[in-house]
Amino acid sequence: MATAPGARATARETTGVPQPAADSTPLILSGANVVLPSGTVTAGRVVVDGTRIAATAPDDARVLDVRGHWLVPGFVDLHNHGGGGASFTSGTVEEVLAGIETHRRHGTTTLVASTVTGDMDFLTHRAGLLSELAEQGDIAGIHFEGPFISPCRKGAHSEELLRDPDPAEVRKLIDAARGHARMVTLATELPGGTDSVRLLAEHGVIAAIGHTDATYEQTVEAIEAGATVATHLFNAMPALGHRAPGPIAALLQDERVTVELINDGVHLHPAALELAFRHKGARRVAFITDAMDAAGFGDGRYMLGPLEVEVAGGVARLVEGGSIAGSTLTLDRAFKRAVTVDRLPVEDAVAALSANPARLLGLSDRVGSLEPGRDADLVLLDGAFDVRGVMRRGLWVVAPELG
């Protein structure tokens, strides 16, 4: 498959989306419920001027009537392994871009590409490829999930490739990512775990606790060392116990920690989600997809790294052993479920999908809210919370067709 730069343009042209950028007149999206950090403005408006959101519009601005709709910030996915049939761990550049485009059509305008466990040579090589996509602005960086995780909680990672978190090796991954490593998930209780957390924190890379068999006390130690994220809280870690509370209690209690949740109705019971929100508050939860190739694509056989996965009814499981192997979620579905099934306030769901992950990534001045000056990244939803339009940096990825 071609991986020449020209492939990018072709992949995008085939989406057939009309681009308002050809006309540089500012655009007013008018009449929607606009979800801002300060609350929801009914019959509000958002002004798009070029690639940014503007405070005011000139008299000759075009107006698009979006009454009866919701306007929310573009979604930010911290943890995503692929979609549209493509894997971020093994796909060609062209395939990875197609996977990113699939998630964009579902509202994810900022995406961190996640890798699964591989050997160190493979991962450092992969980091080089993904860092080029980060430099071009296609992704917001790289998340390494594994290889420094616990064999007891390996989920869909190859056991023979797992290793203890050696700070020198963690450093190799950071270097290979050329400034674009954003997060490393590790089992901090393993030898070298605490030192690795310190190293990550010193380099401004998020140390995420996950695929872990840690005790409560070991988790507290990792948080003290600088870990700030729980990788898909509840999944791939010991359950909450009253005598051995384990990592979940420590991660819920400490306000320095943001917890990732996979809100697909498969990975979590709604009561677990409610427990997380009650403890963390709306500012310390980030909805993620943890998506694999089948997201936005369909059922069938896939590879997750070297492991074979069967997707049936939208649920991905390892062929061998039957472990849940990532999700087929897109963030629009996570949002719709949050407000319709979980009955979260729209503002809290928006925070978990946009502002909170943006803050963690240090991108709050650019994305995560619809305030003037930010990138014009937004999602237009109808009254049933289905996506009707997606704009990224002022360009429609999904152009709304309004009656």
Ligand SMILES: [Zn+2]
């Ligand atoms: Zn993952």
